[in-house]
Amino acid sequence: MSSNKHLNIFQTPFHNPSIFQIRDKTRFDGQLVDFCVPANSYFPPTEMEALINRNMHDILKYYPDYAPVYQDCIADLCDAPAENIVVANGITEIITILCRESRGPILTSVPTFGRWTDIPPDFDIPVFYLQRKKENAFRLSADEVIRRAREVSASTVVISNPNNPTGAWFTGEEIRAIAEALTDVDHILIDESFIEFSDLESAESLAMNSDNVIVVKSMGKSLGWHGIRLGYAVANTLQTEALRRKVPYWNINGLAGFVLKNMWRFKDEYRASFLKVAEDRDYMFEQLQKVPGLITYPSKCNFLFSELPKGVSGKRVRDLLLDHYGLVVRECSNKVGSTEYYLRNVVRRKEQTDALVSALTDVLTALDREPQVPEAEGVAG
Template sequence: MSSDAGMAIFDTRFHNPSIFSVRATANARDVLDFCVPANPYFPPPALVDRIQAGLADTLKYYPDYAPVHQENISRLIGLPVENIVVANGVTEIITQLCLAAEAPLLTDVPTFGRWTDLPLQYGMPIHFLERRKENGFRLTVEEIVAKVKSTQARTFILCNPSNPTGACSSEADIARLLDELSHLALVVIDESFIDFAATPSAERLVLRHDNAMVVKSMGKSLGWHGMRLGYGVAHTALAERVRARLPYWNINGLAGQVLRDLQDFHEEYRASFPKVAADRRYMQERLGEISTLVVYPSEANFILVELPAGVSGKALRNDLLQRHAIFVRECSNKVGGSEALLRLVVRKRPDVDRLVAALKDVLATA
């Protein structure tokens, strides 16, 4: 196994390098990406063709106004326009929520890096509730409420399903949690991967609470991260306050075109998620063939695995990229994460077979 502890492009504390940097480093266009969690069954070719056909107008003219985007999201999720906040990627909402949040904050870890890094960057007091591997990285309502009380948190953030663990709280637990934490200034449920789970969204639940908000990235579900599109759902007054903090023209023309055209591809969109779930089951079975790996349950479109003791996740990542042109996510730059943990995106079965063969090869030399 390579002794290189980490190529220069991976020396970042916030995220991973772009696929463009990774391709250049590997000197290959056909890098197999098990890092970026994009839906492999969407968009369909017909939607891509429509986007390309309208590209000249999309680039030439100003995009729609914010209320038009809210209406398009409203039709997609079946909730009132006044409860919707549309954003240039979910990180735009996350940034504004962190800037306005009452401290101290509390979030589960490991989690999406923006929820941990932004409060630290702004010098805001933040506490972490660790997901323990011996519990399959699952949290109970009782654990969360006890930690809120012990830290005197005023803002609580939960990723559901969790990123990178894939653990997911039930709809009943989220409902209980919102009731138990109704005294807080803000409760945020980040549901960026909920479409891939069997658990229903909490979007309707948060409408009953004036201190709660669901936020969601759409890039994962649409299979288009570069489009930069996300949204939030909240009680009317809270939604209005968040919208007031965002630029009026914050959605670019391409994202706006996708939102308009998505209405005609709603059936294909919904049908894509059970296909990902089937591939996830297959991938869990195949990874389970590697006896030295610990494969954790997941309800997202990725699977968390733990490497054998003594194996460097960074060196394994580099070997997979350099020897097999496979790009994976190791989790050492996440608060509460570890170099021993890899988050592997669910892909179609031939790609999974290639990954498993490469992992067996690289681990054999560890």
Template sequence: MHSNSTQSLFATEAHNPAFFAVRKAMPTKQDPIDFCVPVNRHFPPASLLEDIREALPDIVKYYPDYAEVHQQALSILTRIPASQIIVANGSTELITLICQRAEGPMATCTPTFGQWTDLPQMQGVPIHFIQRQAGNDHVLSVADIVAFVRKYHIRTLVLSNPNNPTGAVMASQHVQQLLEQLADLSAIILDESFIDYSDVVSAANLVEVARNLIVVKSLGKSLGWHGLRLGYAVTHEQRAIELRKQLPCWNINGLAAFVLQRVADMRSELNASFEKTRRDRQAFVESLATIDRLRVFPSQTNFVFAELDPGVSGRALRDALLEQHGCFIRECSNKRGSSQRYLRLAVNLPAENEILVNALQMLLAKWPT
């Protein structure tokens, strides 16, 4: 069931291959349908792409603006004071900076975004892991988190809300309770990279009250343009000043800076795209739930987390979907706290989602028991 090209593509355990590598390895010239990388299929408008084409000679010729200009653009888009914003070259730059400065021990909840589990260890920061459980749809209670923090004397807590890859959320009132009960920690980091696709209210408006709070966001994930490398953090004004000092000048490239200036005034278009994605997700979840040998978890993101029956190999299923049906999915064996029985399926347009649902039904129906 495995071709040589597929084996070489997935030879590394560090991360799934980039879409460009998958495209290059495909036996046909037709692009695979990407269910691996979560994108926003309802953004950008064609006019923004045309603006980029026209401005490209100047974008690559001149230096981008300084950070203050980017902070102001994000302030217009998010209605967050510019003084509380730190703009970065993707959320990973922020995660690296936070981990370099973190007071240990740290804790995060697994499975989650790999940078939160791997970077602290690379920086020599002790870290503990709170395991999410499938039995309660990977949702963690405030009481469980607080008890864990106290037991292991945690000083820095990281919580992704909504969580990647499980799609689970902590309700806004529970986030506030957590902040109140852990006000003595050195830092609480909330990674809200996928919050725009949820009905959860951002905690960014709490940073002046919860002075140990850092909210990490990814505009690239909201726009569905991961290649832009455009992230930002929101925190108390004094901490924001300190973090900005650690970042280099021009850490935002010219293309990201140009797009940021354009989307600053596109709040209504962005919100409409999030609402369309939510509708697509609901229909996708309902269709996936009809497939035997596949358990689908509730999601408030632009992807869906699913669990295969014990007898089904996630890696073999991933390869079969790519080779036989041209669908590229994410199996989660390389995430701490997960295994190859778990899949993350990005929400695409309805017609594409239907192709994946039909392919899964066909393959799992004849899968050996």
């Protein structure tokens, strides 16, 4: 546990505190650099912000459009027909509905996005885990997923592709193999919230032509604006019609709706941003290899998952980076299947990566002189 009582805000059961809480509590006097929230560093463009500012009066005054308008906007971005899309107030809205409606058990790999592990118990639905292992760079095979689903008699199988927080992935061929083997389960839920930052094949087409596959996506990561709360699901028309009946009537706020309706103006910048992030990811991966004792794993996301040197507390590292360097990193002990000896660092621009690498080197060098903390066993390894 961190000895810095002013940073007790990090003692949350599932997620990190908001950036607003962190700014209020840190002792660092200056502008923070965020390596925690996985937002696109190259989107939105300043022209889009200016467009919003010019129209803010109407955005706030009037009711937003109805869901079909936004389904058309998303269809223009993802190439799926509007009838196969359900628009949501962030991916959590869709996840909550799908978990609540599951008859259980639910199977998910871990570590993963916290909502997949913390929502099922709220509805007394059993959830089983498939542990990702560092020996395999946290990747799983299709056979491992299929075998574990059979072992626990899963009715719902959750696949994060690529995975948060490890960045590990399945190929399109592996996803199809899982779907073909598990046609008898109620739902295969594929979370593709980070797939835009990769060269992976989306399962949206598979979902549209399948009886039990549903793809869910957060849009905050790719748009670079988590605060507007946008996400969507893609499935066959029977599934999407049923799912639409379960979301609130006006579930998209006016600002989010305005962004969607004007994305056509910025599609080129939007798609180009993912290539820029991928280039920065390669650079960040290369530079993190230079930090003594740190092991960083390959990733298809806009973040990198790193293992700290043996016995070094991620909580100490997080607190020191924040208070002394103004760098906000994601320590992963409150993710099921992970420990405090892992950090997830969001891909930022090269000059920011250089600052992180320098600070991490300083902190780990200093901590190397301190007594080591025994590591927990049986997780993330």
